[in-house]
Amino acid sequence: xxxxxxxxxxxxxxxxxxxxxxxxxxxxxxxxxxxxxxxxxxxxxxxxxxxxxxxxxxxxxxxxxxxxxxx
Amino acid sequence: xxxxxxxxxxxxxxxxxxxxxxxxxxxxxxxxxxxxxxxxxxxxxxxxxxxxxxxxxxxxxxxxxxxxxxxxxxxxxxxxxxxxxxxxxxxxxxxxxxxxxxxxxxxxxxxxxxxxxxxxxxxxxxxxxxxxxxxx
Numbered sequence: 658x659x660x661x662x663x664x665x666x667x668x669x670x671x672x673x674x675x676x677x678x679x680x681x682x683x684x685x686x687x688x689x690x691x692x693x694x695x696x697x698x699x700x701x702x703x704x705x706x707x708x709x710x711x712x713x714x715x716x717x718x719x720x721x722x723x724x725x726x727x728x
Numbered sequence: 729x730x731x732x733x734x735x736x737x738x739x740x741x742x743x744x745x746x747x748x749x750x751x752x753x754x755x756x757x758x759x760x761x762x763x764x765x766x767x768x769x770x771x772x773x774x775x776x777x778x779x780x781x782x783x784x785x786x787x788x789x790x791x792x793x794x795x796x797x798x799x800x801x802x803x804x805x806x807x808x809x810x811x812x813x814x815x816x817x818x819x820x821x822x823x824x825x826x827x828x829x830x831x832x833x834x835x836x837x838x839x840x841x842x843x844x845x846x847x848x849x850x851x852x853x854x855x856x857x858x859x860x861x862x863x864x
Contacts, residue, residue, distance in 0.1 A: 683738055686801035695801050 659718040663691045665709050680704055736857075738802050744793035748786060755782035783842055790849075805856065813848035817841060 666676050666687075673691070677684040682701070689695035690705075697705065706713045737745070762775045790810065797803040821841050827833035 683736075683799045683802060685736070686799055689801050695804065698800050701800060 658693060658696045658720055660690065660693070661716055662687070662705065665711075665716065666691075679708055738797060738799045740793055740796040740798065741802065743796065744789055747789040747792075751782040751785040751789065754785075755779075758782065780839075783839075783846075786846060787842070809849060809852045809856075813845050813852065816848060817845045820844065 662676075666673070671679075673687045674684045677687045680687070680701070686695070686697075690697055702713055702717060706716045709716060758781075759779050762779050765775070790806075794803060794806050794810070797806060824833060824836060828835060
């Protein structure tokens, strides 16, 4: 799932470790989510969106909307 | 040489690694004397069970690790590794069993099956750590 996590983190000058500590997850989790290797659970996705004071869809791109755009 | 930084491990991973190392040490200490006295005693079955206890502990530790892990990404990865190792080991055991049954392969002791499973876990952990290093 595509997301804007790296961009949002960079805007705040946070390292992956900084973000991981704020979310109470491992740095590897942040890396895996940023690179699209792992899709977070709904509770973690909400925590991420709330941390940046955004709605979930402003952080994560819906895979179904993405595929319909491609068509 | 490859080394895992302490900060890279979650608390559940650290506890699991500590448990595994203690169990492997117990296994290494328990097994040699049991093998040595095996032929001269009537309690061979009890000794055989004693030798298997550390390996049973390793499986229990994996279960506890998955249950204790609070980091959902690491929990998912651990479950995935267990599934792949279990499928690969069971597949290899079935193929070997038929080859053995048809006389194409020699007899292999059943305890090698969990040994292969445990070795696969170690191999996956190394591959995972190396691929994470490569991605960063």
